[in-house]
Amino acid sequence: MVKPLTEKSSTKKSKTSALKFFTAASFRFSAIALTSAIFLLIGTKSSAQEGFGSKVPSVTLSAPAIPSIIRGTPGKAELHFHITPGFHINSNAPSEEYLIPTALRMDAPTDIVVGRIIYPAGQNITLPFAPDLKLNVYSGEFSVFVTVRPLSSVLPGKYALRGRLKYQACDKAACYPPKELPVDFEVKVAKSTHHVRHDPAQSPHIH
Amino acid sequence: MKRDPIVLVIVAVAISAMLFFAVRRTHRKGANAPVAATGKLAPDFTLKTLDGKTVSLSDYRGKAVLVNFWATWCGPCNIEMPWLVDLHKKYAAQGFEILGVSMDDVDPKDIAKFAQDKKVDYPILIGQDAVGDAYGGIPFLPGNFYIDRSGKIVEKGFGLIGKPEIEENIQKILASSPNPQNAGN
Known part of the structure; x- marks a missing residue:
């Protein structure tokens, strides 16, 4: 009577110890594999980052505020750009003629006239090995102002304007091919706030 | 400390997936390795x-x-x-x-x-x-x-x-x- 119970108990015991062994082994395997996987992932990521030029320059546009412009009058839209830290782009008036200037080209809308585009002044920098060569650049953040004048006939409302910012980025030792950033923004066209006063005496309709 | 086998299986599957993607990523990097490596003949052009x-x-x-x-x-x-x-x-x-x-x-x-x-x-x-x-x-x-x-x-x-x-x-x-x-x- 006791024997089968003992057998049962030993079977149960062996099953329990096997399960314990299995779970312990699985846990050890999981821990080792997890550590390996983390190191492998970190390794592949860091090796990719170590490659020279792994950091690529880019220029991004902050979500522009929508300027309200009265139809028939000129107004300005401010476009605020960010450059990847560590890089610079040529200003709109680079110091050397062969350098590619930063320039915004706007698509010509039909009922909103795009006027002068105002660029900020660049900052003069020098590169290593050439202290005499001054480059006029933008770095960090900069704003470009676009003058727009909605025609008097334009209906009040929001209008989308599209363009492209051409730029060419460098760091202190290398230059990247020219790029174009799509630049889309809106302007809100409003009615004139100047109301024409009607002289009731002259009005043909006197109520 | 009790360890739920199901949790362990899930962890094992997750780790396997991580290893698989990490290895695949390493292989892909290798495939894109520059042709013009130092010590090799320069590609003619x-x-x-x-x-x-x-x-x-x-x-x-x-x-x-x-x-x-x-x-x-x-x-x-x-x-x-x-x-x-x-x-x-x-x-x-x-x-x-x-x-x-x-x-x-x-x-x-x-x-x-x-x-x-x-x-x-x-x-x-x-x-x-x-x-x-x-x-x-x-x-x-x-x-x-x-x-x-x-x-x-x-x-x-x-x-x-x-x-x-x-x-x-x-x-x-x-x-x-x-x-x-x-x-x-």
């Missing part, structure tokens, strides 16, 4: 010069060649170019040649004017993306490949370095043997 002549890298076998990828809009290339002119003058008699591969997307006349202004006395070739790709892609400029007399890439580098370092690399390729048996492929 044929390009046109500014005056319409055809030039192949293989025409220069037996010479020490610096393939210089550059562009007119590249400030560091502009700094480097007069150095290359000087070094070309200094070492040409020893069998040193420079091939300036312009990666510009402008009228060749503008490139010619630029090269003339800089008093460039070595061949300027009109670059093609396919050549850049054969050299592992030219993500930025300048890009320099120092090729020894047997056609093997001895050094390569992107970005501006000092003139002494460039000269040191030139001396390395000039010291090489033209025997192609020594070249890897």
Whole structure:
């Protein structure tokens, strides 16, 4: 009577110890594999980052505020750009003629006239090995102002304007091919706030 | 400490997935590794010069060649170019040649004017993306490949370095043997 119970108990015991062994082994395997996987992932990521030029320059546009412009009058839209830290782009008036200037080209809308585009002044920098060569650049953040004048006939409302910012980025030792950033923004066209006063005496309709 | 086997199985599956993607990522990186590696034969190319002549890298076998990828809009290339002119003058008699591969997307006349202004006395070739790709892609400029007399890439580098370092690399390729048996492929 006791024997089968003992057998049962030993079977149960062996099953329990096997399960314990299995779970312990699985846990050890999981821990080792997890550590390996983390190191492998970190390794592949860091090796990719170590490659020279792994950091690529880019220029991004902050979500522009929508300027309200009265139809028939000129107004300005401010476009605020960010450059990847560590890089610079040529200003709109680079110091050397062969350098590619930063320039915004706007698509010509039909009922909103795009006027002068105002660029900020660049900052003069020098590169290593050439202290005499001054480059006029933008770095960090900069704003470009676009003058727009909605025609008097334009209906009040929001209008989308599209363009492209051409730029060419460098760091202190290398230059990247020219790029174009799509630049889309809106302007809100409003009615004139100047109301024409009607002289009731002259009005043909006197109520 | 109790460990739920189901949790362990989930963890194991997650780890396997991580390992699988990590290994696949490593393989993919390997597949995209530059073709033009140091110690290997430089990929041959044929390009046109500014005056319409055809030039192949293989025409220069037996010479020490610096393939210089550059562009007119590249400030560091502009700094480097007069150095290359000087070094070309200094070492040409020893069998040193420079091939300036312009990666510009402008009228060749503008490139010619630029090269003339800089008093460039070595061949300027009109670059093609396919050549850049054969050299592992030219993500930025300048890009320099120092090729020894047997056609093997001895050094390569992107970005501006000092003139002494460039000269040191030139001396390395000039010291090489033209025997192609020594070249890897």
